[in-house]
Amino acid sequence: MEFSTLLTSLENGIYYITINRPDKLNALNRQVFEELNRALDEVYSNEEIRSVIITGAGPKSFVAGADISEFEHLSKEEAIALAKRGQQTFFRIENAPKPVVAAVNGFALGGGCELAMSCHFRIASENAKFGQPEVNLGLIPGYGGTQRLTRLIGKGKALELMLTAHMIDAAEAKELGLVNHVTSPELLMEYTRNLLTLINSKAPLAIASCIKAANAAFSSLNEGYETEAQEFGNVFDTEDRKEGVAAFLEKRKANFTGK
Numbered sequence: 001m002e003f004s005t006l007l008t009s010l011e012n013g014i015y016y017i018t019i020n021r022p023d024k025l026n027a028l029n030r031q032v033f034e035e036l037n038r039a040l041d042e043v044y045s046n047e048e049i050r051s052v053i054i055t056g057a058g059p060k061s062f063v064a065g066a067d068i069s070e071f072e073h074l075s076k077e078e079a080i081a082l083a084k085r086g087q088q089t090f091f092r093i094e095n096a097p098k099p100v101v102a103a104v105n106g107f108a109l110g111g112g113c114e115l116a117m118s119c120h121f122r123i124a125s126e127n128a129k130f131g132q133p134e135v136n137l138g139l140i141p142g143y144g145g146t147q148r149l150t151r152l153i154g155k156g157k158a159l160e161l162m163l164t165a166h167m168i169d170a171a172e173a174k175e176l177g178l179v180n181h182v183t184s185p186e187l188l189m190e191y192t193r194n195l196l197t198l199i200n201s202k203a204p205l206a207i208a209s210c211i212k213a214a215n216a217a218f219s220s221l222n223e224g225y226e227t228e229a230q231e232f233g234n235v236f237d238t239e240d241r242k243e244g245v246a247a248f249l250e251k252r253k254a255n256f257t258g259k
Helices: 030-045 076-094 111-118 145-153 155-164 170-176 188-200 204-216 223-236 239-249
Strands: 006-011 014-019 051-056 061-063 100-104 107-109 121-125 129-131 181-183
Touching: 006 030, 014 030, 014 188, 030 076, 051 061, 051 111, 051 188, 061 100, 061 111, 076 111, 076 223, 100 111, 100 188, 107 111, 111 129, 111 145, 121 170, 121 188, 129 170, 145 155, 145 223, 170 181, 181 188, 223 239
Parallel strands: 014 051, 051 100, 061 107, 100 121, 107 129, 121 181
Antiparallel strands: 006 014
């Protein structure tokens, strides 16, 4: 299967998906989402795939966020549709019947943090950084971040991270329960591979049932994703969002007015 923005390979039952835009710090654009969905089709349909590792190309970044250049001229309705498309892709990861693990090898910010959180769990290298800095652009997380971050680390800390736009390092992420393990950059893939090799030795149907049952623990809260998409559209329609995105693209400090 040929991709422009992904590198994929299948070795010993583990399917590797690498977001491959290192010059853009692996930012998520429309093409990445389209190709990620094609890769997920393979995950769901190929019986040789027992588990999945998602990571980013290069030494700096897992995924540094969404590609903000695609946000500049969207209408409110288009923004809601964008959020829902991203949410649906990440639902496919979360609900996959095979374990999908994020090997976080650097920046996991904005959409990148949301991608990592949609995986069943996360292994981080010591240089990893996590954050939801969307308020710096006059935005909010739109691909499930408001929901998954709250569920993973609790409402108080999740709101602190979202409202301040602070980044946290791998050690704090582990302390908060956002990641399962922290290892050196050199050992990240080996550590993740060894963990999945162990999981791959277990009964596949039982593994799938564990995932389904664990996800069901949160099933009554799914209206939160609809609220997130609607609020993403609402803030998209503000002058602050236009100023935030313009300031980001022009590499200057934003001047927010509350309008």
